[in-house]
Amino acid sequence: MEKVTPSLLFEISEQEVQNPKMLRVVLTENHTRIDFGYTTPWFYRKGGWIKISPDTYLKLKILNKKFPLLNAEGIAIAPKRLDFQSTEDWQFFSLYFEPIPRIDCEFDMIESDKPTKNDFNYYGVVLNIINGIELV
Amino acid sequence: MPINKSAFRRYKVIDMLLQNKMKRYPTMQEIIDACYDKLVVDISIETIQKDIAQMRMSPPDGFDAPIRYNRSKGGYEYTNPEFSLLGVQLSDLDIETIKESAELLQLVGGSRVSEKFNSAIEKILTTVLEEFPSHKHREKHVQTMVPPPSRGFEHFDLFYAACIHKQPVSFIHYSYKKRTFSSIIIHPSLIKEFENKWYVVGYSEKHQEVRTFGMDRIFSPFALRKKFVTLHDSTLKSMQQDYYGVFPIPNQPKQQITIEASALATNYFLAYPIHSSQEVEKQSHGSAIIHFELIPTLELTRLFLSHGYHVKVQSPSWYVTFTQKLK
Numbered sequence: 001m002e003k004v005t006p007s008l009l010f011e012i013s014e015q016e017v018q019n020p021k022m023l024r025v026v027l028t029e030n031h032t033r034i035d036f037g038y039t040t041p042w043f044y045r046k047g048g049w050i051k052i053s054p055d056t057y058l059k060l061k062i063l064n065k066k067f068p069l070l071n072a073e074g075i076a077i078a079p080k081r082l083d084f085q086s087t088e089d090w091q092f093f094s095l096y097f098e099p100i101p102r103i104d105c106e107f108d109m110i111e112s113d114k115p116t117k118n119d120f121n122y123y124g125v126v127l128n129i130i131n132g133i134e135l136v
Numbered sequence: 137m138p139i140n141k142s143a144f145r146r147y148k149v150i151d152m153l154l155q156n157k158m159k160r161y162p163t164m165q166e167i168i169d170a171c172y173d174k175l176v177v178d179i180s181i182e183t184i185q186k187d188i189a190q191m192r193m194s195p196p197d198g199f200d201a202p203i204r205y206n207r208s209k210g211g212y213e214y215t216n217p218e219f220s221l222l223g224v225q226l227s228d229l230d231i232e233t234i235k236e237s238a239e240l241l242q243l244v245g246g247s248r249v250s251e252k253f254n255s256a257i258e259k260i261l262t263t264v265l266e267e268f269p270s271h272k273h274r275e276k277h278v279q280t281m282v283p284p285p286s287r288g289f290e291h292f293d294l295f296y297a298a299c300i301h302k303q304p305v306s307f308i309h310y311s312y313k314k315r316t317f318s319s320i321i322i323h324p325s326l327i328k329e330f331e332n333k334w335y336v337v338g339y340s341e342k343h344q345e346v347r348t349f350g351m352d353r354i355f356s357p358f359a360l361r362k363k364f365v366t367l368h369d370s371t372l373k374s375m376q377q378d379y380y381g382v383f384p385i386p387n388q389p390k391q392q393i394t395i396e397a398s399a400l401a402t403n404y405f406l407a408y409p410i411h412s413s414q415e416v417e418k419q420s421h422g423s424a425i426i427h428f429e430l431i432p433t434l435e436l437t438r439l440f441l442s443h444g445y446h447v448k449v450q451s452p453s454w455y456v457t458f459t460q461k462l463k
Contacts, residue, residue, distance in 0.1 A: 009306055009358060011319045023308055023319045026358070035308055035356060037317025090315065092308055092355040133321075136303055136359035 005029050008102070008132030012125065020050075020093070022109075022122055027132065031070055031096045032058065034109065036120075040089040047084030050091065051076045052120065056111045058097050071096040104128050142175075146187050147199070149174050151221035154203065154214050161211025188212070191221070240278065283332045288351035294359060295336050295351075298324050302364040304341075307357035309349055318342065322349065323365040325372055330382050330435065337375060339365040346371060348382050374431070380411050381435020385458070393428045393436070394450040401446035402426075410439065425450070437462060 007028040020036035040047030052075050058067040069077075074093030076082045082091065100107065106126050112119040149171050153162040162170070164181055171179045191201040202215040291307075298305045304323045311318070324338035333350060340347040346367060378390050397405055399422030406416060406424075413429035430436070437459055440447045449459045 006361070009360065011306070011321070021317050023317055024306065035319075037308060037310065039315050039317075088315070090310060090317075092310065092317065094356065133306070134361040136361050 005102075007135040008129070009135055010127055010132050018122070020120060022125065025125070025127060026135070027099065027102060027127075030099060032067065032098070032100045034095050034097070036075075036093050036095070038091045038093065040084045040087050042087045044084075044087070047087050047089045049081045049083045050093075051078040051081040052095060053078050053111045056095065056097075056109065056120070058100060059108045059110060060100060061106045061108075062103075063101070067098040067100050069095060069097055102129055102132075104130075142177075143187060143190070145175055146171055146179065146184070147191055147221055150184070150187060150191065150203075150212075151201075154212060155220060161206055161209040161213055163211045167212070281332070286333070286352055288354050289334060291351055291354055291357050292327070292334065294357050295324050295327055298359050299327060299338075301359075302366065303359040304362045304364055305336075305357045305359055307349075308355040310353050310355065312353065320349070321360065321362075322347070323367075325367045326375060328375075328382060333382075335382050339367060346375075377412070378431045379433050380428075380430060380439070381433035383434045385432045385434065385437070388432050390429065390431050391452060393430065393432060393452070393455060395426050395428075395440060396448045396450055397424050397426055397443070398446040399423050401443050410436075 007026055010025045010027075012022045012024060019041065020038035022034060022036055024033075024035040026033040026035075038050060052069070052072055054069060054077050056069040059065075060067075072093065072095050074091060075095070084091075095109075104127065106124055108124065109120070109122040111121055115121045150167055153159075153167060153170055156162075164184060167184050168179050168181065171177070171184070188201075188203050190198050192198055192203055194200050199221055201221065202219055203212055204215055205211075206213050295305065297303070302323075304321055306319065306321050309318050309320045310316075319342075321341040322336060322338040323341075324336050326337040328335045328337055328348070333352070335348050335350055336354070337346065337348045339345070340349075374390070402416065402418065402422060402424040405414065405426055411428050411430055413427075415427045417425040417427075419425070428436075432455060440449060440459060441462060449456050
């Protein structure tokens with residue numbers, strides 16, 4: 001019988017105020033999933049919009065390898081975009097990347113190598129395998 | 137081997153003939169003719185022979201039907217005259233009651249619970265109507281409130297299974313009031329419905345206490361393989377019995393709440409008691425002093441306030457102040 005590697009879920013500890021907020025990471029055999037929550041800011045008329053670049057990738061500090069974006073749920077992949085209707089809107093979304101190895105690691109999520117304040121770049125996300133919780 | 141639907145319909149025809157006390161020992165030709173009359177399909181001798189053999193088999197393949205061919209009578213019979221394929225003999229009244237119950241179940245049960253239950257109820261209804269077809273069209277005489285599907289309700293089955301199998305669940309929660317997202321791990325013990333809204337109650341690891349979460353604010357739940365924190369029976373019992381509503385006012389124990397209700401409001405409290413502890417002391421002019429023994433909740437407060445000047449909270453004093461502040 002084929003051995004199935006259990007999926008592991010990691011809660012991301014409270015970070016500095018960042019919008020979208022990174023909430024969870026799920027490692028499966030087929031992908032690495034990262035969940036985010038976004039609230040529309042007051043300074044964009046009707047809340048503005050969000051999208052994610054198809055060139056977004058994960059980068060592990062200890063490996064010289066990129067893990068590209070495979071899919072997205074709840075957010076549009078550029079050039080499409082998700083338009084909001086108000087400054088009180090909010091959106092939960094998930095990004096799916098190529099599976100990263102199951103090792104203790106620190107990774108960055110990079111939407112743009114030359115980021116502006118509008119790009120979703122995250123640095124130094126720590127995963128300790130011992131903290132992963134198996135999914136049923 | 138699963139029994140297909142058309143075979144089962146033939147079994148029922150055979151069963152009906154074998155149970156007919158007025159015309160015992162049906163012959164093979166009579167069975168074939170009855171199948172043709174009831175099912176409007178041509179059936180071969182071989183098919184009926186296979187059906188009888190299948191019916192004789194032990195469950196789950198068959199029904200353990202005690203069928204034998206009586207040579208002296210030239211027909212088939214049940215060696216146990218009490219045997220029935222459906223297990224029980226039903227009178228016309230029983231059948232009518234089952235039909236009514238199934239229809240009522242569909243009205244009140246279906247979409248208010250999950251898709252899974254809805255589908256199960258549909259199966260029951262379909263089976264009952266197929267089993268006991270009625271030629272007369274039934275008008276609907278009961279209407280129930282069936283709200284459109286709400287966000288988050290699709291997680292009902294997962295949380296229900298998690299409660300039964302004692303599995304913690306990870307989900308993302310959005311707070312409407314704070315406008316913040318959080319990652320929560322709950323050890324769910326209870327699913328609660330109140331005013332057509334659905335809630336999950338259980339121990340929250342983040343809050344390190346029992347919390348209630350509206351399903352409409354829950355996203356992407358995953359059941360976890362992790363040690364489960366079981367709530368104390370008394371806590372669970374209290375949540376089920378001592379609340380009107382869902383969200384308790386923090387740090388308030390079970391206590392006596394007393395209100396004064398106008399004559400108009402008293403009619404409603406008498407007609408629709410809101411809690412099993414409700415005690416009404418009716419006054420000579422129709423108004424009433426009403427006592428409740430419960431854990432005060434936000435929903436209880438909202439109910440009192442919805443009556444306007446017809447309901448006035450009398451005690452305890454902290455609750456009088458609390459209610460006034462919300463006016």
